[in-house]
Amino acid sequence: MANDALPRFIRSFADKHPLVFRYGSAVFVSLAALGIVLSLPYHRQQPVLLFFEVAVALATWVGGWRAGVVALVFGSLATAFLALENMSTAIVLRILLNAAYMAGIVWVIGSLRSTQKTLRTQADLLRLSFDAIIVWRLDGAIESWNRGAEQLYGYTEDEALGRVTHELLKTIHPLPWPEIEARLRKSNQWEGELRHITREGREVVVSARKQLLRGADGVERILETNRDITGRKYAEDALRASEERWSTTLRSIGDAVIATDANGRVTFMNAVAEKLTGWPLADAQGRDLDDVFNIVNEVTRIKPENLVVKVMRLGQAVGMANHTALIRRNGTELPIEDSGAPIRDNEGQTIGVVLVFHDISEKRRAERAVRDSERLAMTGRLAASLAHEIHNPLDTVGNLLFLIDRNPDLPETVRQQVSMAVEELAHVSQMTRHLLAFQREAKKPVPIRMGEVLANVIALHERQIESAAITVETRVSFEGEFLGMPGEMRQVFANLLCNAIEAIGKNGKIRLHAYAGRDWRLGRRGLRVTVADNGPGIPAEIRDKIFDPFFTTKGESGTGLGLWITSGIVGNNDGNLRLRTVTRDGRSGTCFSVFFPFPDPQRAFILRPTG
Numbered sequence: 241m242a243n244d245a246l247p248r249f250i251r252s253f254a255d256k257h258p259l260v261f262r263y264g265s266a267v268f269v270s271l272a273a274l275g276i277v278l279s280l281p282y283h284r285q286q287p288v289l290l291f292f293e294v295a296v297a298l299a300t301w302v303g304g305w306r307a308g309v310v311a312l313v314f315g316s317l318a319t320a321f322l323a324l325e326n327m328s329t330a331i332v333l334r335i336l337l338n339a340a341y342m343a344g345i346v347w348v349i350g351s352l353r354s355t356q357k358t359l360r361t362q363a364d365l366l367r368l369s370f371d372a373i374i375v376w377r378l379d380g381a382i383e384s385w386n387r388g389a390e391q392l393y394g395y396t397e398d399e400a401l402g403r404v405t406h407e408l409l410k411t412i413h414p415l416p417w418p419e420i421e422a423r424l425r426k427s428n429q430w431e432g433e434l435r436h437i438t439r440e441g442r443e444v445v446v447s448a449r450k451q452l453l454r455g456a457d458g459v460e461r462i463l464e465t466n467r468d469i470t471g472r473k474y475a476e477d478a479l480r481a482s483e484e485r486w487s488t489t490l491r492s493i494g495d496a497v498i499a500t501d502a503n504g505r506v507t508f509m510n511a512v513a514e515k516l517t518g519w520p521l522a523d524a525q526g527r528d529l530d531d532v533f534n535i536v537n538e539v540t541r542i543k544p545e546n547l548v549v550k551v552m553r554l555g556q557a558v559g560m561a562n563h564t565a566l567i568r569r570n571g572t573e574l575p576i577e578d579s580g581a582p583i584r585d586n587e588g589q590t591i592g593v594v595l596v597f598h599d600i601s602e603k604r605r606a607e608r609a610v611r612d613s614e615r616l617a618m619t620g621r622l623a624a625s626l627a628h629e630i631h632n633p634l635d636t637v638g639n640l641l642f643l644i645d646r647n648p649d650l651p652e653t654v655r656q657q658v659s660m661a662v663e664e665l666a667h668v669s670q671m672t673r674h675l676l677a678f679q680r681e682a683k684k685p686v687p688i689r690m691g692e693v694l695a696n697v698i699a700l701h702e703r704q705i706e707s708a709a710i711t712v713e714t715r716v717s718f719e720g721e722f723l724g725m726p727g728e729m730r731q732v733f734a735n736l737l738c739n740a741i742e743a744i745g746k747n748g749k750i751r752l753h754a755y756a757g758r759d760w761r762l763g764r765r766g767l768r769v770t771v772a773d774n775g776p777g778i779p780a781e782i783r784d785k786i787f788d789p790f791f792t793t794k795g796e797s798g799t800g801l802g803l804w805i806t807s808g809i810v811g812n813n814d815g816n817l818r819l820r821t822v823t824r825d826g827r828s829g830t831c832f833s834v835f836f837p838f839p840d841p842q843r844a845f846i847l848r849p850t851g
Contacts, residue, residue, distance in 0.1 A: 265298075267314070269302075272295065273315065274314075276291050292318065293341065293345060295315060300349040316338070370388050372388045372389035372468075374462075378452075378461065380406055382400050405464075412435035412436075413432075428452045429451045433447060443470075445468075448467075449464070493512075495512060496516045496517075496596070497513055499583065500595075502590060506521075506532055508521070517533060517569060518568040518569030519532045529546065533566070535560070536565055537564065538564070547593065551580045552582070552590060555582060556581075558580055559579040560579065560580075563575075574599050575604060576597045576598065577597060580594065580595045638662065687722070689720075689721060690767065695714070697733045698712060698752075701741060708745065708746050710744065710747070711748070713749070717753070717754065717755035722767065723839075735803065736771040744775035752769070767838070770833045773829055774828065775828065777821045778823070778830055787803050815836040816834075819832055
């Protein structure tokens with residue numbers, strides 16, 4: 241304002257008594273102008289109007305347009321009074337013209353004063369703004385630096401003026417500066433996020449708005465407004481990181497997860513849920529839960545209460561009843577176990593529901609396998625008990641047949657029949673002995689011979705081998721004693737032989753070979769036993785799965801545990817089990833190779849060669 245140029249005591253008086261100062265200043269300058277005019281010797285012949293014009297200008301500049309009007313009226317009346325003695329039409333016209341001229345001065349100076357006041361008010365507001373407002377020449381030199389910039393960056397106005405803004409604040413732009421400058425020249429403005437370094441070395445993130453100004457002096461300037469968003473940015477980054485961790489966690493866990501809003505519409509699914517339901521998230525998002533998570537009772541086929549409705553009604557976590565089946569998008573069914581829990585906001589209001597479920601097919605198969613295993617074990621124990629009970633009567637029958645055969649009066653036909661009965665009785669006795677040996681297990685490793693193990697296993701499958709007309713060739717090149725658990729060893733090779741018998745069908749050929757060899761991967765010598773057949777081979781698509789538990793190609797008749805158990809037993813004895821198979825026509829077959837290393841001096845003996 242114009243008052244800023246006055247002495248301090250006058251400004252203080254003007255602030256306390258604005259009306260007195262405004263109109264008093266108009267009267268003062270008008271009286272001063274009148275005094276000057278009266279001091280001139282020719283003032284009555286020709287009043288000097290210039291001094292009144294100056295008085296009007298000063299009064300308007302200091303007191304505003306109202307004070308200017310007061311000075312104008314005072315000057316016009318004083319001029320008319322001084323010209324009364326020489327009044328003429330020309331003088332009256334001159335006085336009127338001068339009054340109009342002074343009115344113009346009042347208007348012009350009043351407008352300038354009002355404009356200046358407005359600009360000064362705006363400048364004060366800009367200086368007091370919490371945002372950092374900087375004006376700098378396009379070449380980088382800072383020309384204006386408000387209080388918000390001082391508070392944000394720590395540099396005072398005197399320290400910042402004349403400095404290059406990018407160098408002072410070490411500005412990091414999201415784009416190369418030439419690209420930003422090109423956009424400024426094209427649209428006169430640019431908005432984005434900048435990173436600056438304060439005087440204390442702290443990094444701040446600001447939301448910046450730059451506007452290109454072209455002054456009357458031809459200089460291009462940038463009006464830059466920066467708002468500190470460091471806290472918000474860090475909060476957004478933390479929230480984004482938290483959401484990413486949450487999303488990654490939900491996508492990585494083994495259970496299926498589905499989240500819904502309070503209306504039961506799907507908002508999130510992890511990869512497991514997509515796989516189990518058959519619905520990709522892109523298709524499921526926004527759909528009703530019942531469309532995606534379609535469940536029924538396996539037994540009654542009745543659809544249970546909507547889980548979202550139940551959780552929203554009870555306000556707590558709930559689990560579904562047993563025998564729940566999920567009907568997938570393609571119509572197939574999976575047995576599942578599931579539960580639901582409410583999602584609450586910070587105020588404890590339920591805003592959605594999260595469902596967690598998993599496929600229990602493997603669990604069902606495992607439970608069935610355990611039951612089958614228990615049933616087989618019970619059957620084995622019963623068979624062993626029966627074998628034990630009938631073994632003695634068989635000996636008695638054998639003795640009776642022997643006595644009958646020694647009767648010299650026995651007809652030849654009957655003697656032949658007795659001979660056949662003795663052969664069949666010997667076969668049955670051999671089967672009972674093998675059955676008892678198979679069920680009998682040592683409590684710790686004992687010396688055994690691989691030839692005896694293989695012979696025992698072949699004897700147990702003799703009927704199957706004969707009925708399928710299968711040729712079994714056995715070659716045992718290693719006669720050393722084998723420290724191991726007899727039952728485990730019989731189970732290993734019984735599983736492999738049984739698989740070979742079932743694979744080749746009628747008129748096939750199986751070769752069993754036990755010999756001392758070397759495993760080049762382990763770098764150790766040991767006993768290798770191969771079980772090879774000329775069956776159709778194992779298809780490539782299932783070779784990686786045959787050692788998995790519960791994987792079977794035999795349908796309901798297989799448990800899928802044979803090769804898994806075999807592999808486990810071999811591994812527990814520090815051995816390894818390998819597979820080679822060919823499926824080409826005319827040259828097909830499968831060979832399982834079992835290797836047990838010779839004893840390591842630093843460890844318990846596994847094998848004990850005799851020669």
